[in-house]
Amino acid sequence: VVMEHGDLVGMLTFREVIQTIVANGGQTGNATVRRAMDDHPLTCTAETDLDEVRRMMLDRHARYMPVMDKRMLMGVISFYDVAKAVVDSQNFENKMLKAYIRDWPEEDTNG
Structure with missing residues (x-):
């Protein structure tokens, strides 16, 4: 993350370095x-929905995104962080569904 006078002015990742080396x-x-x-990096806030962050990162092929609170850098979220959160959420949902199915009442067949 590149900051200048307290403002986010860019993002430099391995991708930009490699692109520069190839171009030279x-x-x-x-x-x-x-x-x-990248002088126009994607940004989000701590309140941005993870699905929106995932969509933005996929659309721009971004692997990292600064998390901002107005002008203050709060951190950087990676695509790995987002993917892990999605997988963890799906695993939790899967466990809940399995428990729901396991606890399903038996049908009365004598009826």
Whole structure:
């Protein structure tokens, strides 16, 4: 995350570094963070729904997203974090459904 005077101005990840090296024929050359970074990174807040974060990350092929509270950087969420939360939620739902099915009352066949 690249901050300048308290403002988010960009994001530099391994992807941007590799893109810069490829664009420079395998060298870093005179590359700077400012020229290599994504100067319009996706951001979210701590209140953003995880499904929305997942959709935004998939749409932009982003692996990391700064979590902001107005101008303050609160942290960075990764695609792994989002995927893990989705899987954990699905596992919990799966366990609840299995318990519901297991506890289903038997039908009275003598009726």
